[in-house]
């Protein structure tokens with residue numbers, strides 16, 4: 250299939266492409282990425298069915314297994330049928346915001362993205378391009394649903410709004426997704442590529458208290474809401490964050506989003522990727538994803554699991570691991586550490602280049 254061919258050719262070319270002048274390599278990958286994604290989403294591979302032994306039940310929802318795409322892969326609510334056919338554990342749309350966004354542009358490069366192939370990592374400074382809560386909720390409402398394949402929607406406050414207005418808009422978005430029939434919601438509290446509310450524990454608690462009061466306690470059906478934080482979250486803050494989530498009635502936590510700890514990740518990169526990394530992080534900043542995050546996300550999940558065991562919240566509360574997952578061993582390690590679900594982004598594309606549409610079958614067997 251076309252997307253598989255593009256991904257394989259790109260896999261071979263990438264280690265050489267990163268030696269192009271960095272601005273050119275970034276331009277190439279930022280625009281090439283969109284072409285590839287369109288090809289991928291248009292494909293209807295043969296249906297992969299995963300063995301029942303991998304089924305996971307969370308919040309009364311049955312996932313055919315515990316690995317699904319991370320937010321940001323299907324920002325416009327596309328790709329549902331493709332990943333269902335690939336045998337994904339579930340589907341997550343977004344992140345959407347109240348208003349449509351076209352994404353960041355700088356130095357003539359729109360939605361900047363760069364891969365670091367030998368380091369199994371990437372950077373992006375997309376800036377949350379999306380069609381808005383309303384359009385994506387409408388698209389999801391029209392999906393031809395598949396059993397054992399829950400749909401989640403990721404959303405966040407609009408960067409161009411602030412204070413109470415931003416929170417009111419977020420709640421409107423949550424209601425739209427509730428009406429659209431999604432199975433769970435993920436609030437993105439951690440996008441490094443747009444202006445955000447303050448990230449102190451007090452500010453986070455204030456925002457989450459608002460959405461709890463105006464949405465969680467008023468839900469018209471069981472609709473789990475999880476909150477996604479950065480993989481840069483300090484281990485010492487995990488207990489306080491879980492206190493906030495559990496006391497306000499949230500249903501889970503996701504660790505986590507991309508990292509901006511460039512100095513640390515630079516030391517872990519393959520030497521051939523550092524020129525592009527330096528150009529990208531100095532020009533755009535952005536979030537680092539992939540392999541460099543694996544220890545961070547795993548340690549956060551372990552800490553969260555420890556805290557939860559001691560806390561024993563009254564609601565059914567789950568931990569999701571995102572960051573650096575690319576193999577069967579990564580998934581197994583996540584579950585052993587206390588995660589109930591895993592999400593992948595950079596690793597998904599790495600595996601797709603190798604295994605094509607069989608990527609979930611390779612991990613879970615069929």
Ligand SMILES: Cc1cc2nc3c(=O)[nH]c(=O)nc-3n(C[C@H](O)[C@H](O)[C@H](O)COP(=O)(O)O)c2cc1C
Pocket residue numbers: 319320321322324343344362371372373375377403437440477505506507537538539540542571572573574592593594595596597
């Ligand atoms: C190109 C790109 C776009 C992303 N967009 C979003 C987004 O819209 N919302 C979000 O919560 N995370 C977004 N992320 C972060 C991923 O969901 C994930 O948390 C992060 O990449 C770490 O996982 P990974 O190591 O498997 O890539 C994005 C990541 C990438 C690489």
